[in-house]
Amino acid sequence: MPLANTGELVIRATAARSAVAAFNVITLEHVEAVVAGAETAGTPVVLQVSENAVKFRYGRLLPLARATVAVAERATVPVALHLDHVQSDDLLRQAPDAGFSSVMYDAARLPYAENLAATRAAADWAHTQGLWIEAELGEIGGKAGQGGWGRTVRAPLDAHAPGARTDPGEARDFVADTGVDALAVAIGSVHAMTSRTAALDHGLLGRLSAAVTVPLVLHGSSGVPDDGLAAAVEGGIAKVNVGTALNVAMTGAIREFLAAHPEAVDSRKYLSVGREAMAREVARIIGVVTGTAA
Template sequence: MPLAATGELVTRAAATHSAVAAFNIITLEHVEAVIAGAESADAPVVLQVSENAVKFRYGRLLPLARAAAVAADRARVPVALHLDHVQSDDLLRQAQGAGFSSVMYDAARLPYAENLAATRAAVDWAHTQGLWIEAELGSIGGKPGQGGRERAAGPPLDAHAPGARTDPVEARSFVAGTGVDALAVAIGSVHAMTTRTAALDHDLLKRLSAAVPVPLVLHGSSGVPDEGLVAAVGGGIAKVNVGTALNMAMTGAIRDFLAAHPEAVDSREYLSVGREAMAREVARLIGVLTRPGEPRSANPA
């Protein structure tokens, strides 16, 4: 079916107290696996291309974006394209006309005032192009140079360090001052975790949900246990980003296959195994995110 719009999927999820899963893609196998998993779960899904993935693809956005758009057009479930963790204004402007309906503009590495000003400028341009914009406030961690309002450079700030968490009052002001359509919040998750031991601050999430009038997004979800994800959706999260979990599924399956078949040289053999493992993980995680949890508190009018 035709490409869906990220904003519509997230808005619908927020209105029904659920969440849409958004998976970061790097290869065509990622694209095919995410769509296959979403079709198995009979659920809409968002395909995300990060700035780091663009760098990996020799700095070229269109080859992966075009492949994802064609695959999405043939999917049996709604599929949207999202440009993720964009720091480059040049890359931001490439989103228009490349099939993307949304962008996560990432100025969270900057002090608060600079983050707000840069995000406001990005939103002003993006909205003229019909793009839905997500931003981040606080330090989710796991990425060099992230420091929230207190730090502009240096090593990642620990997700549990003072000043790392998103402040509800500041978040409400940030949303009002930037005009963003969704906000990624720092509540204890960390990017690129390979263990599922992240402890989310669910009390803070409830306060953020009550304070912020736009949908909330959870980054670093691969490190959150299933029950934590269920509680996060119940607490107000409407979009859940997943990346590392897919790479772990793919890499583990390929590693096991090659260990059992050391003579293998045909990449189709082990890539198909990795693709199937990712598809299973996509379907499983979508099932987790659609599991009934505690009802969330309604946002104030």
């Protein structure tokens, strides 16, 4: 089917007090696994390509983007493409022609005023191209030492330090002044967690949901337990980003296969095992996020 639009999927989920699961992909196996898992769950999904994934692919967006489009267009459920954690303006401007309907422009590493100005310029340009744009405010952490800044904070912070979490009043002003369509908020999750021990501040989420008029996004969701994810969606999160959980599933399955088959050299045999493990994890997470888990 034709590519879906990320913004439309998120808006529909918001109206239903649900959320869309968005999965970061690095290889073709990731892409195929996410689509297979979404088809098993029977729900729409967002495929996300991050700037870091583009750097891994020798800095070239199109090879992975075109493969992702080809898989998405053959899916039996709606699939949208999202360009994630973009810091490069050059990469941002490649998004429309590569099949992406949305971008996450990440200037959270900058002091508040600079973040606001850069994000506003990115949003103005994105909207001329018909792109739905997400931004970040606060310190989610976990991305190669990257810090986040608030309006009253003068240095990068650890995700759990005082002042690191998104301030509701600041978030309200930031959304109004930048014109973004969604906001990723810092409420206790951390990128790249391999343990599921993150404790979210659900009281803060409630205040953010009341203060901000655009959909809220949870990054670092791989580290959040199932009950925490379900509560976050109930509290106003409309897009749930997942990346590391897929890598944990894939790597664990491949390690187990190679330990049992030390003679194996055909990469198709162990990559297929990894792909199947990721697909199962995708279907499971979608069930948690959409409230349809068995």
